[in-house]
Amino acid sequence: MTRGATAPPARALAGDATxxxxxxxxxxxxxxxxxxxxxxxxxxNAAAIIVLCVTGYLIGxxxxxxxxxxxxxxxxxxxIRFAHFAAAMIMTVGFFGxxxxxxxxxxxxxxxFMLPVWKRSWWAEVWHxxxxxxxxxxxxxxxxxxxPLAQIAMFFFMTVGxxxxxxxGFALYAEGAGAGTVLHTIAAPFLAWIGNxxxxxxxxxxxxxxxxxFMMIHIYAAIREDIMSRQSMVSTMISGTRTFKDDxxx
Amino acid sequence: xxQIETFYDVMRRQGITRRSFMKYCSLTAAALxxxxxxxxxxxxxxxxxxxxxxxxxxxxxCTCCSESFIRSxxxxxxxxxxxxxxxxxxxxxxxxxxxxxxxxxADTIERxxxxxxxxxxxxxxxxxxxxxxITGGKPFVEKLRYAAKDAKAIISWxxxxxxxxxxxxxxxxxxxxxxxKVITDKPIIKVPGCPxxxxxxxxVITYMxxxxxxxELDRQGRPKMFYSQRIHDKCYRRPHFDAGQxxxxxxxxxxRKGYCLYKMGCKGPTTYNACSxxxxxxxxSFPIQSGHGCIGCSEDGFWDHGSFYDRVxxxxxxxxxxxxxxxxxxxxxxxxxGIALHAAVSALKSAQVKSQSKPTVQNEEA
Ligand code: HEM
Ligand code: SF4
Ligand code: SF4
Numbered sequence: 372m373t374r375g376a377t378a379p380p381a382r383a384l385a386g387d388a389t390x391x392x393x394x395x396x397x398x399x400x401x402x403x404x405x406x407x408x409x410x411x412x413x414x415x416n417a418a419a420i421i422v423l424c425v426t427g428y429l430i431g432x433x434x435x436x437x438x439x440x441x442x443x444x445x446x447x448x449x450x451i452r453f454a455h456f457a458a459a460m461i462m463t464v465g466f467f468g469x470x471x472x473x474x475x476x477x478x479x480x481x482x483x484f485m486l487p488v489w490k491r492s493w494w495a496e497v498w499h500x501x502x503x504x505x506x507x508x509x510x511x512x513x514x515x516x517x518x519p520l521a522q523i524a525m526f527f528f529m530t531v532g533x534x535x536x537x538x539x540g541f542a543l544y545a546e547g548a549g550a551g552t553v554l555h556t557i558a559a560p561f562l563a564w565i566g567n568x569x570x571x572x573x574x575x576x577x578x579x580x581x582x583x584x585f586m587m588i589h590i591y592a593a594i595r596e597d598i599m600s601r602q603s604m605v606s607t608m609i610s611g612t613r614t615f616k617d618d619x620x621x
Numbered sequence: 622x623x624q625i626e627t628f629y630d631v632m633r634r635q636g637i638t639r640r641s642f643m644k645y646c647s648l649t650a651a652a653l654x655x656x657x658x659x660x661x662x663x664x665x666x667x668x669x670x671x672x673x674x675x676x677x678x679x680x681x682x683c684t685c686c687s688e689s690f691i692r693s694x695x696x697x698x699x700x701x702x703x704x705x706x707x708x709x710x711x712x713x714x715x716x717x718x719x720x721x722x723x724x725x726x727a728d729t730i731e732r733x734x735x736x737x738x739x740x741x742x743x744x745x746x747x748x749x750x751x752x753x754x755i756t757g758g759k760p761f762v763e764k765l766r767y768a769a770k771d772a773k774a775i776i777s778w779x780x781x782x783x784x785x786x787x788x789x790x791x792x793x794x795x796x797x798x799x800x801x802k803v804i805t806d807k808p809i810i811k812v813p814g815c816p817x818x819x820x821x822x823x824x825v826i827t828y829m830x831x832x833x834x835x836x837e838l839d840r841q842g843r844p845k846m847f848y849s850q851r852i853h854d855k856c857y858r859r860p861h862f863d864a865g866q867x868x869x870x871x872x873x874x875x876x877r878k879g880y881c882l883y884k885m886g887c888k889g890p891t892t893y894n895a896c897s898x899x900x901x902x903x904x905x906s907f908p909i910q911s912g913h914g915c916i917g918c919s920e921d922g923f924w925d926h927g928s929f930y931d932r933v934x935x936x937x938x939x940x941x942x943x944x945x946x947x948x949x950x951x952x953x954x955x956x957x958x959g960i961a962l963h964a965a966v967s968a969l970k971s972a973q974v975k976s977q978s979k980p981t982v983q984n985e986e987a
Contacts, residue, residue, distance in 0.1 A: 428946075431932065431933040431945070431946065432932070432933065432946070433865060433867060433883065433884060434865065435869070436865065436866050436867050436869060436875055436880065437864075437865055437866070438866060440864075442860035442861045442863070442864040442866055443860060445864035445865070445866070446863055446864060447864060447865030448862060448863055448864065448865035449863035449864070449865075451865070504963075506966060506967075506970055509974070546851065547854075549849075549850065549854065550839070550845065550849040550850070551849075559839075559840050560840065562840070563839075563840035563841050566841070566920075566921040566922070567891065567917070567920040567921045567922055567923065567926060568851075568890075568891035568892075568920070569888065569891040569917065569920070569926045569927075569934060570926070570938060571891075572890075572891060572933075573926075573933075573934065573936055573938075573944075573945055576933060576944075576945035576946070576949075577936075577945045577948065577949065579945075579949065580945065580946075580948065580949025580950075580952060580953060581949075583949065583953055584949075584952055584953055584956050587953065587956055587957060587960060588956065588960065591960045591963075591964065595963075595964065595967055598971075599967060599971055
């Protein structure tokens with residue numbers, strides 16, 4: 372029990388805290404970056420995308436025929452498609468909500484939608500980050516939000532990629548809804564521009580792999596950064612706070 | 622210019638009775654999806670309106686559209702429409718031949734300037750100044766331009782005229798080109814299919830002859846009444862699709878039970894046509910009913926979209942002989958390998974850094 376008189380009561384630590392711990396915590400090396408809507412969106416979106424990828428793949432290559440009942444009473448493929456469409460609606464509504472939050476949320480909530488390509492300093496940081504990933508740089512920089520490389524990935528895979536999947540997906544959905552529906556009326560110019568709908572299926576399908584590849588890189592980079600960088604990653608998307616492992620200012 | 626006969630005059634001259642004529646009118650109304658109240662309207666139009674002349678030209682094609690047309694299920698419609706068309710010009714069906722035939726075309730164009738309908742079967746090849754298709758001693762593209770100049774509207778029969786079809790498939794050596802890319806200043810109705818369904822053809826032409834206007838078209842220029850639904854939307858095997866009951870290989874038990882042909886590459890989900898409702902050969906059957914998937918014959922570039930027997934097709938239209946899954950899986954494999962390698966190097970590097978900086982770390986913790 373070494374309750375120091377200098378420590379403010381709000382920072383009171385449990386009995387096992389050492390002087391060093393106290394010194395570290397006193398410097399307050401955590402920042403609140405991801406607000407609740409951003410974190411909520413992240414995990415709902417992740418779940419929706421996993422459902423979309425699994426069911427989407429099955430829509431292209433259906434599971435083996437099941438004969439449980441007469442066709443009238445069996446709806447296996449129908450449920451797979453329903454899950455795809457339901458997850459699609461959740462993802463789309465979430466995406467719009469996320470765009471809304473970019474307007475009202477904090478600075479970091481805007482990063483996914485906008486690359487500051489006009490800033491020289493940003494490009495310098497991109498280059499630094501590329502070198503860090505190429506093992507040419509010994510120490511990574513500290514970032515409160517996304518590092519610039521992650522920001523580029525977010526922008527192209529999520530903002531652009533998801534927009535692509537939503538546009539092509541809803542165009543496919545409009546075909547099912549049929550001519551005369553509001554959705555089809557909206558999608559009609561796009562469908563006519565595409566021409567043969569088989570192309571639409573193919574590019575929507577390719578889009579899935581684009582997103583799968585992003586997920587692989589994203590998860591790897593998040594875990595690696597969590598271990599090797601100077602800040603927290605995975606837990607930040609759970610708690611919202613970014614913690615730093617050192618207090619060097621650079 | 623002599624007085625143009627009415628449709629009714631022509632029919633009576635062809636020996637068609639009034640009774641048959643009324644039957645034809647109700648049949649037409651039914652074929653076009655119109656209510657019985659339209660029957661007297663059609664009859665009135667046919668009795669009073671001068672008939673619309675039709676010129677029917679043939680470019681690079683196999684004549685399957687004509688073959689389909691003359692097999693229309695409603696013989697009356699076929700006979701009437703055919704006899705009216707053959708009055709003007711159709712180099713395949715008309716009695717005249719050679720110079721007499723070409724003179725008939727020139728005569729029709731001269732007499733009915735701006736009033737006739739030009740029906741085009743096949744398409745013009747543009748390479749080598751159009752030398753790959755010569756009709757009447759001239760490249761077809763010239764004849765097409767000549768006939769189109771004074772036409773009121775153009776009907777593009779079949780996949781050839783509408784989209785190019787097999788002769789326009791990659792690499793398209795003769796540069797076969799669909800009609801709307803050659804004639805750009807006339808209203809064009811696309812009636813795609815290889816061939817189009819006979820009843821669809823007679824339906825479209827009867828509509829235009831009787832109502833003297835174009836049927837309502839979709840954004841690709843196809844008549845909405847026949848092309849606004851996919852084969853898949855009205856396919857009688859659809860319950861098996863929703864159930865997840867598929868033909869897994871030709872001649873398996875599921876094929877005998879008539880399950881869905883999705884896994885056998887059926888293009889019903891991407892093909893707009895009336896086959897699953899109107900059917901073929903007097904409504905007897907259609908490809909899916911006969912146990913084979915739809916090959917998407919009424920869609921743009923259907924030869925260039927991979928195999929007829931794959932559902933997830935090769936991306937041949939992008940010059941890739943692999944489908945989205947193969948491309949994606951390979952890319953994911955490469956990225957996965959890259960990640961594994963990167964992770965290994967990262968682990969090595971950080972181990973190195975740790976062992977080098979051990980003293981300072983201990984100092985900090987001390
Ligand atoms: C991350 C997002 C998404 C992924 C990974 C995904 C994946 C897929 C895949 C792989 C297919 C099969 C394509 C084929 O080969 O025929 C598919 C089909 C489809 N997707 Fe998506 N999709 C996504 C988002 C969406 C969205 C937002 C919608 C909008 C409603 C949507 C609607 C559809 C529809 C209607 C089909 C066709 C279903 C059918 O033909 O029965 N998808 N999707
Ligand atoms: S057979 Fe073809 S058109 Fe019919 S339900 Fe199956 S996929 Fe659709
Ligand atoms: S079922 Fe498909 S391939 Fe067959 S005729 Fe109809 S549209 Fe063409």
